[in-house]
Amino acid sequence: MAKELLQLGWVEELLPKDHIRKRMFGGFSYYLDEKLILVMFESVGNKDYRGESYDFEIWNGCMFPVEREHHAVVLKKFPFLINHPVLPKWLYLMADHDDFDSNAESLVRELRRKNPLFGSYPKGRAQKSKKSERSFEKIDTRRPRMFGDVPAEEKLKNAQRLTDLKNIGPETERAMLKAGVKTLDQFVKMGWEKAMIRLCKVNPKNNHSLFAYALIGALQNKMWNQISEADKKQAREFMKSLRDKATLRSNKKSKKKG
Template identity: 50%
Template sequence: MAKEPQELKWIESLLPEGDYRRKAMFGGFIYYIEDKAVLLIFESEGGSRTYKGKKYDFDLWNGCMFPVDKEFQEQALQRCPFLIPHPILPKWLYLPVHTEHFDELATEVLKQVLRPHSFWGSIPKSKLKTKKDPFRGIPDKMDTTRPRMFTDEPAEEVLKRAKKISDLKNLGAESEKHFLKAGIKTPQQFIKLGWKKTLLKLIAMNPKHRHSIYAYALIGALTNREFNLISQAEKDEARSFVQGLAKKEKELKKKALAKNTPKKVTKKKTAKKK
C-alpha cells in the first residue's frame, strides 16, 4: 500500500487545484489531469539501485517520473536534458530526488507539462475509448495526514497549544521522526531554535534536508501557513540561506581536498661550473 508522500508532498501544490486525480500505483502515486497521466511520485529512500544485473548511481524508486509517449521523448529530453528514461519504465522520464537543484528542476518540468496542448503526459489505452467521468477532479480521499485542528487559528495560539511537532502546519509524522533524530523533541524547542537553527540540525542529521522547500515548510510551521503561502520575502531569505550553506560546503570540500593533496617537490637546478 502506498504511503502518503512526505518529502515530495509539496509537488502536489504545483498541480491545478481540484483539476487532478491521484491514485496509488507501484507503491507511489500517479496523478491524472482529465484522462492524461502527468506525474508519478515515489519515496523510497535507500531503495533498490540494481535492475537486471546493472547497478545505477541513484535510487530507482525515489523521485518524480513524467510520462511521455515514445514519439515525443527525444523532444522532451532536448528541453529537459537532466531527465533520464527510467530503467524499468522507459516511457517515464525520471528525476531522482537527489539530483542537484531537484525542486527547481521538478518545478520547471511541471510548468511545461501543464501548458495547453503539451506533448507531455500519456493517456492509458483503456481510457482512450471511455466516456468522461462526471466526478473527475474530485479527490479520491481527503488528505488527513496533516492536523487540521488549528488551521484557522492565529499562529500564536497554534504554537502555544501544540504538543507534538506533527501538530504544526506542514509537519507530519515522518517529519516528526526527523526532528526527534535531530534532537528536537517538542514544538517549544523548535520555536526557541527558530527555522534556521532547526534546518541546520536537520541537515546535520541528513544532508537531503538542505533544500529551500524544507526551509519554506519550517517557516510555514512557525507561522501556521502552508509552505507555499509564505511571503516572497521569506522565500527569498530561505533560498539565500540554503544556497549559502551549499557554497560553504563546497568551500570546505575544496579546502579539505587541497589539504590532503600532496605538494609537488621541485628540485632546484644547480648551475654547472665551467
Template identity: 30%
Template sequence: MKPIDLNPKVRRVSPLFWVFESLEDDPGFMTRKFFMMDAAYLDGLLCLAVSQGEEPWNGLAVCTSQDHHASLLDDVPELVVHPVIGKWLYVSQTHPEFESIALKLARLVGRRDARIGVEPGSRKRSGAASRARKTPRKKP
C-alpha cells in the same frame, strides 16, 4: 559484507519521500510500494514515484500517458521520457535542479493537474496461485 536485516517486515521508504510532503494533508493522498519505488496516489490515481538506486531508478517518475508528454515537457523541460517505462516521464536526482523540479511536480499533482495520474493496473495473481484456482473440465 552487507548487514543482515533483522526486521524485514519494517517498511523501508526512499530518502526521496520528502517529495510527497506537500500532499500529505490531502484526504485523497496515499502512498504504496510500487515495485522498487515509493509511489504517491491521489484520488486513486498513481501520480508520482520516487526511487533511489542505479539509473534510471534514481529520482522521480511522473506517471502519465504519452498523450500528455509534449505539454508536460513544455512546462517542465528538465523531464525526459523514462528509458524503461516509456509512457512515464522522469527526472534524475542527479539533475542540478532536482529539488525545485520535484516540488513543482508535486504542486501540479496537488492541484489535480489532469495530465498527471494513471489508473493503477489490477494486481495479477502469481502463476502458482492462478493455476491452483483453475480446475480441469471433465468431459461428459
C-alpha cells in the same frame, strides 16, 4: 521489499495529506483519488537494465505517470523531464539533476492542484478519469480546503506537538527529533534557520530549500507553497550558504590529508 526513502523522503511530505502510498518495484507509488500520480525510487549507482547501459541512474528519482497523449504538452512546460528508458510512459526527474529541488517543487504543485495532465488511472478507470478532468475545470484547488485561516500565533499556541503544525508529518518529525529539535516550544524559540542548521549537521541530505519552505510555513501556519516569495528567496539563499560552508570545510579537510 522497499526501504524507507532517505534522500527523497521530503518530497513525500509535500504531497496532499490524503494520498495513499504503496510499495512498487522496490520503491513507492503514490495515489490520489485512486489515480497514480507519482513513483519514487532510491537506487544509487544503478545504470543498467537487461543488458542496456545508460549514462544516468535509472532508478533514483521521481517518476510522473502521464498519459502518452499529454506528453508533448507536459514536456514543453517541464523540459527537464525525460521519458524513463524502461517505463517510457512515465516522465522522469533524476535525483542528481542540478535543479532537482526547485523542479520537484513545481511538479508537486501541479499534483496538489490535481492538474488532469498528470497521473494515470489503473485499467478500467478511464471513465472516471474523464469525469475528473471535467470537474477539475470547475473546482479551484489552489487553496487547500482542509486548512482554515487560523492566525499563526493561535495555531502555535494551541498545538501540542510538532506534527500538529502544517508541513510536518511523521517523517519530518523523526528527522527533527534526531537533530535534537524535540519539542514544539523548542522549535518555535530557535526558529527555522537554527533548526535547519541542526538538520543539515545530522544529515547533509536535509539541505534543500523545500525543507526550509516547509519549516517556515509551519511557523506561519501556511502550506510550504503559500509562503511569500521573499521568504522563499531567503530560504534558498540561506540553504546555499550552508552548502557553501559545508564545501569549504570539506576542501580544508582534503588539503590537510594531502
